[in-house]
Amino acid sequence: MSLSLLPLPQAEVLLDPEFLPLPAAEALLAELTATIAWRQEPITLFGKPVLQPRLTAWYGDPAARYAYSGLALEPQPWTPALLRLREQVQAAAGSPFNSVLLNLYRTGQDSMGWHADNEPELGPAPVIASVSLGAARRFRFRPRHPQQLLHEPVSLLLPAGSLLLMRGSTQQHWLHAVPKTAVPTGPRLNLTFRLVTER
Numbered sequence: 001m002s003l004s005l006l007p008l009p010q011a012e013v014l015l016d017p018e019f020l021p022l023p024a025a026e027a028l029l030a031e032l033t034a035t036i037a038w039r040q041e042p043i044t045l046f047g048k049p050v051l052q053p054r055l056t057a058w059y060g061d062p063a064a065r066y067a068y069s070g071l072a073l074e075p076q077p078w079t080p081a082l083l084r085l086r087e088q089v090q091a092a093a094g095s096p097f098n099s100v101l102l103n104l105y106r107t108g109q110d111s112m113g114w115h116a117d118n119e120p121e122l123g124p125a126p127v128i129a130s131v132s133l134g135a136a137r138r139f140r141f142r143p144r145h146p147q148q149l150l151h152e153p154v155s156l157l158l159p160a161g162s163l164l165l166m167r168g169s170t171q172q173h174w175l176h177a178v179p180k181t182a183v184p185t186g187p188r189l190n191l192t193f194r195l196v197t198e199r
């Protein structure tokens with residue numbers, strides 16, 4: 001399969017539902033689940049410290065420092081599996097990446113709230129390449145400025161082995177989220193490759 005452009009106005013979102021063959025996606029899920037240094041990070045929500053509703057990890061070049069939701073993250077050094085995947089993702093996206101944020105949604109109760117990937121170190125029009133492994137989960141988009149009446153919210157299913165690219169002005173005009181689901185759901189592992197500028 002190949003990437004196709006989704007019909008979101010003022011955005012550039014492309015999806016390849018079959019970027020990795022299923023056996024490769026399953027092997028990578030098992031390897032990363034076991035070998036990545038997963039952490040459950042505290043964040044501040046309405047002034048109170050709470051734990052994020054998922055496990056995370058940050059890998060990349062030493063210079064790829066990143067502040068995410070108030071966390072200063074030091075990247076861990078690339079593993080061989082992550083370097084191999086980065087090669088494939090860079091070839092498909094036609095863009096370089098120096099880091100990857102990994103999210104492990106242990107059950108349907110783990111989630112990611114509405115946000116744009118608009119941290120200053122990503123620049124004004126970042127290219128973000130997102131690979132999904134494990135259980136398929138809903139991925140939602142909604143306009144960032146609802147008064148613009150840009151579009152209805154959009155909901156995608158991201159299956160194991162899929163590649164989602166967000167680029168151009170996507171982060172300026174849209175928010176995205178991975179909501180909780182009450183449907184019994186196994187683990188899902190997502191990797192977002194990013195190019196972080198050095199400070």
Ligand SMILES: O=C(O)CCC(=O)C(=O)O
Nearest residue numbers: 101103112117178190192
């Ligand atoms: O899990 C996903 O598909 C999205 C992750 C995400 O939006 C992020 O890491 O910024």
Ligand SMILES: [Fe+2]
Nearest residue numbers: 115116117176
């Ligand atoms: Fe995001």
